[in-house]
Amino acid sequence: MSAAAQAKRLRGDDLEVVVLDRGRHTSYSACGIPYWVGGEVDGPDALVARSPEEHRRRGLDLRLRTEAVGLDLAAGVVHARDLDAGTDLRFGYDHLLHATGAVPVRPPVPGIDAAGVFGVQVLDDGQAVIDHLAGLPDGARGVVVGAGYIGVEMAEALVRHGLRVTVVDKAPEPMTTLDPDMGAMVHREMECLGIDVRTGTGLLGVETGADGAVRAVVTEDGTLPADVVVLGLGVRPATGLAREAGLPLGDAGGVRTDLRMAVPGHEGVWAAGDCVEVFDRVSQSWLHVPLGTHANKQGRVAGTNLGGGYATFPGVVRTAISKVCGLEIGRTGLTERDARAAGFRYVVGRIESTTTAGYMPAARSLHVKVLAEVGSGRLLGAQVVGFEGSAKRIDVFATALWNRMTVDEMTGMDLSYAPPFSPVWDAVLIAARKTADLLQPPGGG
Structure with missing residues (x-):
């Protein structure tokens, strides 16, 4: 949306901007979802920076609940589907911005899709967790799989709801973006809050009851009773469309772009956000670093170039x-x-x-x-x-x-x-x- 808004701002009526999104919301802070779940922030409206109606008033043709299902780069066409009406749609373009984001990692283990197992990425996910927690009895147990940013934040959110919480992670310490000696400090603080932290332990499966809902999590360290499971195993680039269309992908699975966020070898095609790889200025390597700070900057760069201006995204240092x-x-x-x-x-x-x-x-x-x-x-x-x-x-x-x-x-x-x-x-x-x-x-x- 930052790209669409910027391009429209620069070109005005000279540029028709159509935005397709399969979701129900726009321009919201996904990073704020754990704080909403934990009750520190009112939501979901508090997390929305700009509503669909505001975007439309600014001249964007925004189509929610509309999923892009295919890209015909040679013809300059996006094939899409209206998820509510069940109809197929076709959109021609002169310029295409691929900004499909990322999807939570769901390990291929038995029971992972059971009721009561949640990823946390979009506002609907946050609401689903809150609704599920409201139906749990006193003394309920929660298991968080993964001890990265989302994992530790969601563990704290579950504690705020009165759950007995266990965090399971394969790594030797929480927060693998830190070195283990620094992660050990995070480990100790989590335990001080009453969280049972099980590191060096992999997930083997999810057990369910007769109703199909989660009842326990099976790990390499034993079976843990669970009334709710939150997956915090990180995300991967959502690049299925890009791969099928033949756009270049890097080693981390993200779309490769140049400094202007243009996709090399594909005139008029741009990419930005959590679906792309970024250049690390320190290691001089390409990485997938899915952060809202980068996504917003990349969107503004892409929108500036789409709008006839000139801007570049100079890389990251993984802050x-x-x-x-x-x-x-x-x-x-x-x-x-x-x-x-x-x-x-x-x-x-x-x-x-x-x-x-x-x-x-x-x-x-x-x-x-x-x-x-x-x-x-x-x-x-x-x-x-x-x-x-x-x-x-x-x-x-x-x-x-x-x-x-x-x-x-x-x-x-x-x-x-x-x-x-x-x-x-x-x-x-x-x-x-x-x-x-x-x-x-x-x-x-």
């Missing part, structure tokens, strides 16, 4: 932020696993500091981990885990990373200071200095 319970989590750039895969030699700096001056009543702990390249001293990545006031510090690291700064250069950055906000040496500066010291030759020469 992300989340929270679980009272713990804030931020990361940017490469983890140790990523750095090894990319072939970097690196050092690791670790520090523990406080969110404010240590003598302030609100002071809480935070941990920072920094990776820097041996030889150049260039920042490669950073992770922050701590309590209130911690995580947004990751944006300083992200800015330094974007501009290819060294950790030594970072030690001189002019960051703000006042006792209610940071120590006189902010945790960012301390971590950069500690890492820069590790890069010095023995004896400091």
Whole structure:
């Protein structure tokens, strides 16, 4: 929708914009669904930035409950189906934007499609979970499969509903976007909230009762009773249409585009959002990084170009932020696993500091981990885990990373200071200095 709105804004009546979407809603925050389920946010209307009616008033021909089922690139035609009327439709185009997003991963195990097993991606998913939770008795049990962003956020949401919650994940620690030593802090905080965290444990199947509804989850660590199961195993690019039409896909399964979000070799075809791969500026590799921040920027870039202007999407550094319970989590750039895969030699700096001056009543702990390249001293990545006031510090690291700064250069950055906000040496500066010291030759020469 950001692409459609931008193109229409630039070209006005000179451009007819038709939007097809099989869903019932537009321009909403999928990232807010766990907070709506948990009762922290009223919804779903609170999560909608712009309604279908608002888009139509701005001149967009928006067709909801209309699913694209085939692309004829040679003829410049999209074949679609009206899901409510059951009729087939045909749309010609001069320019086509492929923005089909991503779909939750559902592992191929027995019982995975049983009633009471939910993925969480669209507003209808959130409503389905809320409706299901409303019918559960006191003392009900929930199992969350996967301990990534959605998994840990949904685990907390289920706790807020009074459920006894178990999280199951194949990885050694929650949040595999962090290194395991930082993920271990998330693990401990989840357990403090009463969540049973089972790591290193794979999903084998889902058991159902006579009514076909979920009753238990079978794992490598045993069988867990369950009245509701939430899948938080991540997403994959929704590129079935693209593959069938012959659009180029990368190793991660997403559509490949150039800097303008145009699909190479296919004049008039563009792609953006969670269905595409992005270029990582640090590792110099193509990845699937499905985040709303990137999707909105890519949409605006594509819309600008569709509208006759010029814009580019310069890539990503994998910055992300989340929270679980009272713990804030931020990361940017490469983890140790990523750095090894990319072939970097690196050092690791670790520090523990406080969110404010240590003598302030609100002071809480935070941990920072920094990776820097041996030889150049260039920042490669950073992770922050701590309590209130911690995580947004990751944006300083992200800015330094974007501009290819060294950790030594970072030690001189002019960051703000006042006792209610940071120590006189902010945790960012301390971590950069500690890492820069590790890069010095023995004896400091």
